[in-house]
Amino acid sequence: MESDPTVNEVASKSSRMKDDWNDRARVNAKWYITTIKLDLTDEDFDASGRPEVEKFILGDPLLTRRDLKSQRMLEIGCGLGRMSRHLAGYFGEVHGTDVSGEMVRQARERLASIPNLSFFETSGADFAALPTAYYDLIFSVYVFQHVPWKEVIESNIRDACRVLRPGGLFKFQVNNVSHPDYVGREKNTWEGTTLTENELRRAARDNGMRLVSLSGMGTQYCWAIYNKPLEHLADLPGQPGRPQIEFFSQSDSPSRREVPVAGQLAWLTLIVSGFDHRIVDANSVVVELGDDDLRPCYVGWLGDEFAAEMRHQGWPDVETLTQINVGIPPGVSPGEVSARVRYLNHPASAVATVVLHEALPDAPEITHVANDADGSLDLRVSGERAGFRIFTIGLDESAGPDNVTILLDDLTMRPAEVTYLPSGAIYKVTARFPEGLAPGSHDIRVDFRGLVSEICRIEVLPAV
Numbered sequence: 001m002e003s004d005p006t007v008n009e010v011a012s013k014s015s016r017m018k019d020d021w022n023d024r025a026r027v028n029a030k031w032y033i034t035t036i037k038l039d040l041t042d043e044d045f046d047a048s049g050r051p052e053v054e055k056f057i058l059g060d061p062l063l064t065r066r067d068l069k070s071q072r073m074l075e076i077g078c079g080l081g082r083m084s085r086h087l088a089g090y091f092g093e094v095h096g097t098d099v100s101g102e103m104v105r106q107a108r109e110r111l112a113s114i115p116n117l118s119f120f121e122t123s124g125a126d127f128a129a130l131p132t133a134y135y136d137l138i139f140s141v142y143v144f145q146h147v148p149w150k151e152v153i154e155s156n157i158r159d160a161c162r163v164l165r166p167g168g169l170f171k172f173q174v175n176n177v178s179h180p181d182y183v184g185r186e187k188n189t190w191e192g193t194t195l196t197e198n199e200l201r202r203a204a205r206d207n208g209m210r211l212v213s214l215s216g217m218g219t220q221y222c223w224a225i226y227n228k229p230l231e232h233l234a235d236l237p238g239q240p241g242r243p244q245i246e247f248f249s250q251s252d253s254p255s256r257r258e259v260p261v262a263g264q265l266a267w268l269t270l271i272v273s274g275f276d277h278r279i280v281d282a283n284s285v286v287v288e289l290g291d292d293d294l295r296p297c298y299v300g301w302l303g304d305e306f307a308a309e310m311r312h313q314g315w316p317d318v319e320t321l322t323q324i325n326v327g328i329p330p331g332v333s334p335g336e337v338s339a340r341v342r343y344l345n346h347p348a349s350a351v352a353t354v355v356l357h358e359a360l361p362d363a364p365e366i367t368h369v370a371n372d373a374d375g376s377l378d379l380r381v382s383g384e385r386a387g388f389r390i391f392t393i394g395l396d397e398s399a400g401p402d403n404v405t406i407l408l409d410d411l412t413m414r415p416a417e418v419t420y421l422p423s424g425a426i427y428k429v430t431a432r433f434p435e436g437l438a439p440g441s442h443d444i445r446v447d448f449r450g451l452v453s454e455i456c457r458i459e460v461l462p463a464v
Helices: 005-034 042-047 050-058 101-110 150-163 197-206 304-312
Strands: 072-076 093-098 117-121 135-140 164-174 210-215 222-227 244-250 267-273 285-289 292-294 298-300 322-327 335-343 352-357 365-371 387-393 404-408 411-413 417-421 426-432 440-448 456-461
Touching (some): 005 101, 072 150, 093 101, 244 352, 267 335, 365 440
Antiparallel strands (some): 164 222, 210 222, 210 298, 335 352, 365 387, 387 426, 440 456
16 A cells, blocks of 8 residues: 555655754754753753743633543643643643653653653654544643644644544644734744744634634634543534624623724634533534624633623523623724624524724733843843843834833833744844943833833842
8 A cells, every 4th residue: 555645745844854963952952942051050940930821821711611639631842841740730741742752751751750740752653653532631822833734733633633532622822923924934943933823724624623712813822722522422413502792892892882993902702602502513503793793713712801890680500601702803993783693504693782882092002021132031230131122012123123112120122123033923122231231120111202111020130
């Protein structure tokens, strides 16, 4: 029997990826995993994993609805176990996988004393050594963004769905940058390919998954959450009765009943009865907003604030309700607009009238600050690492040194340069710390045309 050329091609590409990451692991594994500091200690390296576990796992209410100690977790792309060691403190059983055998070897050596934590080397294309329908939660971050081939990512997604148990969740991050300068650029095993929204939606459908959530579209940090349906629900309709919109508001707060037509807050939440949220998903629900048929980016359980609001309104069982979040499409005018929802081609709900208002401009947002010498977070009061980069979202193509200002404590500074980076869909604002700056904690903000970001606290160290 002839071998499948597609399978052979994926295997060949995965092998190249394995070689590259083994080389990086031998040179400086901690740097390539964190890019924080070239000479990072084990203590600081492991400590850097805790806030990410708290943010991406413990801070996600979808993932913490059940007792974590009773769950088996798979971490894809575990590296040296920076996050794995913390995950093992919360989950009953944690398995970490990595394409790099050298990463796995070092992780096993470092963390051999943790009894409920195990590590496995993979081919880079699948999880062939792992059992089917075994894990309650599968998680991956900072991994697929480094993969240069869509078919390799899709192969990993496909086999992750195999090892996920019915009822389990798969949360993973991919690069979703759509700027043509980035999409058209040749990729490598550091600067990976883009997976589009349509490709993420299709992967869920093709693998029999419910698409619960998509967020961060258009950025390097796009998140998808898939849910493997329970087997006994397979033949049940997702719309057992006529749906009804019971409540709607801006997605960030149930107290904000009107929704802006543009900007970061241009998201509408609908709370709907008449759906079975164990079956419907962001691929099968349609929101009719005016003349537009829209695909939502979240369909599932009620968030805490919306559950509290519905209880306050006297709803007897919020678990029977479904929350739907949908973005307001470009070009919609302020004013009243009709909204209805439906499941596939089933009858739609009655009309609810939503009020849209003119959007206020968004303030810039600082993602992180790094030195301008090696891109690490090692900032110094003088020397080459006194030059710094502020990575910022919320600017536009008009941004430059003439209309962007850096606020460092009480000082006002003009940047040397403002540059758009297509690879991260983000702006880089560069400058240098003023002479005489004292070591210690400092507050930094970015002002763009009078709109000021929230404070970012940075730690600046003495000169080397």
